[in-house]
Amino acid sequence: MSAMPVDLVRINAELGRSAPALVDWALGLGQPAIVTTNFRPFEAVILHLVTRVRPDVPVVWMDNGYNTEATYRLVDEVTRLLKLNLHIYLPRRSRAHREAVDGATPALDDPRHQAFTEEVKLEPFARALRETAPKVWFTALRATDTAVRAQMEPVSINPDGLIKVAPLLHWSSKDLYEYCETHSLPNNFDYVDPTKGEDNRECGLHLAH
Numbered sequence: 733m734s735a736m737p738v739d740l741v742r743i744n745a746e747l748g749r750s751a752p753a754l755v756d757w758a759l760g761l762g763q764p765a766i767v768t769t770n771f772r773p774f775e776a777v778i779l780h781l782v783t784r785v786r787p788d789v790p791v792v793w794m795d796n797g798y799n800t801e802a803t804y805r806l807v808d809e810v811t812r813l814l815k816l817n818l819h820i821y822l823p824r825r826s827r828a829h830r831e832a833v834d835g836a837t838p839a840l841d842d843p844r845h846q847a848f849t850e851e852v853k854l855e856p857f858a859r860a861l862r863e864t865a866p867k868v869w870f871t872a873l874r875a876t877d878t879a880v881r882a883q884m885e886p887v888s889i890n891p892d893g894l895i896k897v898a899p900l901l902h903w904s905s906k907d908l909y910e911y912c913e914t915h916s917l918p919n920n921f922d923y924v925d926p927t928k929g930e931d932n933r934e935c936g937l938h939l940a941h
Contacts, residue, residue: 738895740887748886751899755781755870758887758897759789763867766790768857770925771799771807774908776814776917778872778900783814789870791816792860796852797827798837802922809918819864821856837926849927861894868895875901 747753759765759782767782767789769775782789793807811818823830830851838844875884886901900908912919 738887738889740885740889743887744885749902751781751903754886754897754899755785758868758870758895759785761868761895763895764865765868765870766792766860766864766866767870768792768794768860769872770794771803771810771920772923772925773919773921774905774912775872776810776919777903777908777911778870779810779814779816780911780915780917781899782870783816787815788817790864790866791818792821792857792864793818794821794853794856794860796856796926797823797830798852798924798926800922800924802920806918806920813918819860821860823852823856825851845927853927866894868897870897870899872900873898874903876904 743754743757747757765782765786767778769779769791771793779791783791799807807818810816825833834844838848869890873884884898884901886898888896890896909919911917
């Protein structure tokens with residue numbers, strides 16, 4: 733990564749509030765890129781923003797097996813609509829296998845919850861990074877999501893050199909809603925993440941990166 737210096741302070745100052753400009757800049761680096769998505773509410777926005785510039789960008793989804801029926805229907809609808817190059821990463825064990833052996837999803841205060849999160853989200857994500865080998869990672873995280881994310885900048889560099897780009901970091905729900913309306917993008921609010929429990933809990937992908 734040393735061959736591609738990035739002036740984070742300048743980029744964040746000049747482009748940090750313009751999602752299209754951030755996407756154009758990041759893809760303009762000419763490096764392998766991915767977009768991660770969990771198909772939560774308003775996820776079509778980041779997918780539309782990036783694929784309008786690079787239609788074939790790999791879209792990485794860690795399907796934990798616990799999504800709602802509405803979420804799975806949204807996945808198919810958005811994939812068709814935007815012609816996504818969707819890469820689905822599943823846990824090593826199916827939900828049925830895991831529940832037969834370990835029982836229901838452990839509560840947030842259960843000591844087993846971290847191992848559950850590792851199995852259904854973090855390990856598939858690590859596998860996705862190994863297989864897609866990106867230099868640029870687009871994510872739809874927003875400053876209002878969690879305390880950790882409130883401290884982030886739109887562009888950052890992980891310790892491993894991966895450039896993380898969050899074009900929607902400073903967007904409000906109203907901004908996202910209006911973008912969906914303007915571009916006739918589907919949405920779905922029947923979404924649950926079993927690794928979080930509540931909306932403002934950090935999922936793990938963005939901790940210590």
